[in-house]
Amino acid sequence: MQPHSHNFKANASHALKNKNLQSALSQMKVGFIERRQTAVDDMPEFEELRDQARDLKNHTLANLDFYLERYEQKATEAGGHVHWAATAAEARKIILDICESVDAKNVTKGKSMISEEIALNDAIEAAGLNVVETDLGEYIVQLRKEPPSHIIAPAVHVLRSEVEDAFREEHKHLADERRLTEPSDLLNEARQVLRQKYMEAEVGITGANFLIAETGSSVIVTNEGNGDLTQTLAKVHIVIASIEKVVPTLEDASSILRVLARSATGQDFSSYTTFSTGPRRPEDLDGPEQYHVVILDNGRSELLGGEFQDALRCIRCGACMNHCPVYHAVGGHSYGWVYPGPIGSVLTPTFLGVEEAGHLPNASTFCGRCESVCPMRIPLPKMMRHYRVKEYENGLSPPSVRAGLDIWGFFARRPSLYRMASRLGSFALRVMGGKRGRADSLPLAGGWTDHRDMPIPTGPTFQDQWSARGGRRRPSR
Amino acid sequence: MSGSREQILGRIRSNLTQAAGPLRETPEVLEKRTIAHERGIRPSRVDKDAAGLVDLFVQRAEKVNATVARIASIDDIPDALATYLANENLPAAFRMSDNPDLNAVPWDKRPALEITKGASDGKDEVGLSRAVGGVAETGTLILASGKESPTSLNFLPETHVVMVKRSEIEGTYEDGWDMVRAKGALSRAVNFITGPSRTGDIEQTIYLGAHGPRRLHILLVDDA
């Protein structure tokens, strides 16, 4: 998809005014958080499991060359074809070439964020083929011609009534009197339509939650079973996976799986976890005749050994966005590209550059909830801070922000001036706030006071209180 | 594209060697780790004897909307299955995998049951499969594809019935992998199945039967 992350501010204020979106977001806010907590409480070893998952992935990343080569060797021995794609364009070409080689007309897809990253659907359609998303949420957003707004719940921003509208618009066979108001009606309708698609498709494309070096297997985790139908019924199964998906053994994947579903949907385990190894065997009664894996780099290898390597531990569970107050307020589309929420604020500038996406790391209150729930213990706030520094250093922050920071910096380096200025400021605010103790307009703070009152400081400044209570100053050097 | 392969691996190698932290290991060490099947933390919820594990398996499976019938011996399967199908208002017909244990069931006890075998074409309402085993920690069934267990049977029928023996219920996924490995070469598809198909994609409310089976019924046969 065409990124529009540079418009974050405009996107966000648009989102805040969108009633349907706000009502959908208010539903997700509680559900995900409560379910995760219940699942975590039911697993006393959860914190140790997180440490273990982090360590395991760190080990794998530090030895990624070995494990990728081992994976390739094993997948090939099992009869699979492994393709390497340095860029998104290369990955698209590999996939289109495979489709062409089997004269494919219809392609089904399981959910894959990487396919969004490389804008695969557009490429397949441009080549004149039909492509259908089979995950219900992805199918809904495909019908609505919009990108997913969440990495595990693509249609989290859509209300039930809007799903009905989308179905009526696209499913021309639907009679007007056919009831579609109940979720079960919608589910049945989607089930019927998609059944047909699985059967027709020559090529089924899925992502992978893991690649296993020991066995050459790819792993998908789903609740619906759509990924399994996609990869079992088509003649050709193509897996698209990025380099950091590999783990050493089946045991290692099992360990990480223990934190995945609990963090993502708050389930103990997802309904279907499937380990696929190569194409149909001679004695098999079903399964694809060809099995391809496209291993995508797209800039990831550059992160190894650097300050953003930790981001490659991400297992795309979505917990960071489920717990993010900014995501709750503005939804996933505001972030303007494929990966929203805290992990998106780290990945998007990495993939698209600070020029396009340097604003995103500012979309954070630094409350730290993302890091506190991330099963892979990725230091997301620290990474966003890195980007803020970069944005500032590259001169990309808006002039008002730079001027503000410069002024603040001037005072911060002169402690006695700083104390005086903050006393003065606090006094001035008290005068403006009057008896109400709130100000409804303040010079230079329209962005805040247009929407809500500014509370007024009620007592002496922090520094004055600190010294009044006998707090010590930092010893001067 | 082989150019890209070398380019990607080259970049990985050079970035990792430059950073060369303490985690970077020699190929010999990594080789050993890859084949050692070392296990991680074992959840304490599986610290139980065999009977306790079976109870945990049943409890966890039921929690995710599977139904479980405990059956004394394989001779009782025809009655149990016929009753289940009648209770659920399903036709007395199913497709089953061509598996020696399922073939050994005395089906002629219920001659009205109409049985077909093999992979599903999507028209079967009920499928009957044989699991490699069950994992107590989350009430998970393990099915491995092969001529005795077509994968399509696990996903296409609206009702999926799976037979597993008590002695095949183990504690963790890792125990499950040992059972899978004991059967020989790794199957093309190994399915870990935990409850019936579901979706939360309409307003985050869970509904059963998205694309796969709406019902998962487990025939737990007592062979101990």
Ligand code: SF4
């Ligand atoms: S950053 Fe952490 S919490 Fe966010 S999606 Fe990745 S693994 Fe999940």
